Amino acid sequence: MEHANNFFGSRFLATITPVSCGVIAVFAANLPFSFLGPWVPSPLYALMPVYFWCLVRPDLMSPVWAFMIGVLHDMLSGGPPGIWAASFVATYAVIDRQRDAFAGLSGVGAVLGFAAAALIACGAAYFIFDLYHWRVLPLTPYIKEFAVTVLFYAPVLFVLGAIYRHLVGPLRSDF
Numbered sequence: 001m002e003h004a005n006n007f008f009g010s011r012f013l014a015t016i017t018p019v020s021c022g023v024i025a026v027f028a029a030n031l032p033f034s035f036l037g038p039w040v041p042s043p044l045y046a047l048m049p050v051y052f053w054c055l056v057r058p059d060l061m062s063p064v065w066a067f068m069i070g071v072l073h074d075m076l077s078g079g080p081p082g083i084w085a086a087s088f089v090a091t092y093a094v095i096d097r098q099r100d101a102f103a104g105l106s107g108v109g110a111v112l113g114f115a116a117a118a119l120i121a122c123g124a125a126y127f128i129f130d131l132y133h134w135r136v137l138p139l140t141p142y143i144k145e146f147a148v149t150v151l152f153y154a155p156v157l158f159v160l161g162a163i164y165r166h167l168v169g170p171l172r173s174d175f
Contacts, residue, residue, distance in 0.1 A: 014168045018053035018060040021160065022069040025049050030076040041145045043152040044121065046073045050088055051117045052160045054095045055103045057168060066092040080132050087124040091117050110157065115150045122146040 025045035034042060046069050053061030070085030077084070095102055095117055105113040126142045 015060060017163060017167050018049060018057060019065050019069070021049035021053070021163065022046055022061075022065065023072065025156075026069060026073045026076060029073065041141060041148055043149040044084075044118065044145060045152070045156065046070070046084070047088060047091065047118060047121050047149065048114075048153055048156045049160060050092060051095060051114055052157065052164075054092055055099060056164055058096065058099070060168070063089055063092050063096075080129070083125050083128050083132065084121075086128055087121045090124045091121040094120050111150065111154055114153045114157075115146075118146055118149045118153075122149075 025048060029042045029045040031042075034040070050061060050066045050069060054066070066088045067085050070088035071081065073084045073088075074081045102113045102117075122142045122145055126137070126139065130136055
């Protein structure tokens, strides 16, 4: 009986870990202060776990969870609802279709793969925001956000990889 409780407790922990990473990332991105100052936008931390878990464990990070993380990001950031949610789902769709190509990347290639995903997310958000306001908005804030997001991906990837190796990966055979 103890093994069964441990199995189900471990399985539950592994199941909620990817979504929890996304929720924590949303809160980190929307802190009321910035270590980078007012001139540098906050990175899209919420996109990083969506991208990572979509590649590593798509069964634990579904498009529904990507949408929900995007909605939470929209609500906490104070922007119009649905912009980042739609952007995350569009990015998830591209990653899902090209999973073999993205998952095979390592080193600098992995960062460039994420850069492609971040470009899709920022581009989708830009076009949706343009449609929302019915005019062409300046591109500079989105370029800055894209650059900062790609720059911060490598350290976050290290953390996400450690979480996968220590919490989710060892339990893979139990599923």
